[in-house]
């Protein structure tokens with residue numbers, strides 16, 4: 660199930676790697692203000708989705724810490740109708756939890772901006788509980804993806820979550836709505 664989800668969302672995931680702020684981090688040229696804007700967008704995504712899916716709040720707490728450290732106001736969630744079925748919800752949760760994997764890469768890429776400091780990038784570093792949450796989500800994918808049509812629902816939920824992130828990233832008007 661996980662491999663199917665990864666494959667079905669590979670194109671949109673790859674587009675994110677090429678999105679200007681992430682590319683600029685990879686190339687060590689995103690400035691502090693732009694980084695703060697990016698973190699605000701990421702926080703809006705997480706606050707929006709977590710409200711719809713009732714996700715564990717540990718990563719959101721790290722986001723709040725980072726936003727405070729950078730002096731960025733807490734963003735408000737946007738209107739995002741949560742997926743209707745349990746499988747589609749799980750597909751959206753896959754995107755949220757999976758992003759912690761890439762976050763660890765981004766954390767290291769940010770050395771150029773933060774030096775030895777952690778404050779402002781704790782969200783990307785993540786915490787000890789990430790690995791177990793990810794394993795537990797992957798177990799649920801394999802079990803709950805077995806039902807009739809469940810894989811399609813998982814994929815639809817994952818795509819919706821990626822689309823929300825993409826929309827927040829590239830359409831500031833939507834982010835402010």
Ligand code: HEM
Pocket residue numbers: 661662664665672675676677681682753754755756757758759760761762764765820821824
């Ligand atoms: C440019 C920014 C990003 C980079 C460099 C990145 C990088 C990565 C890497 C290296 C992995 C694999 C980690 C591993 O298997 O150990 C991964 C997985 C994943 N990332 Fe990203 N990512 C980025 C942005 C995002 C964003 C913004 C999201 C979602 C909103 C996301 C969602 C996911 C998901 C769902 C997985 C799990 C894929 C799987 O099933 O293995 N990523 N990412």
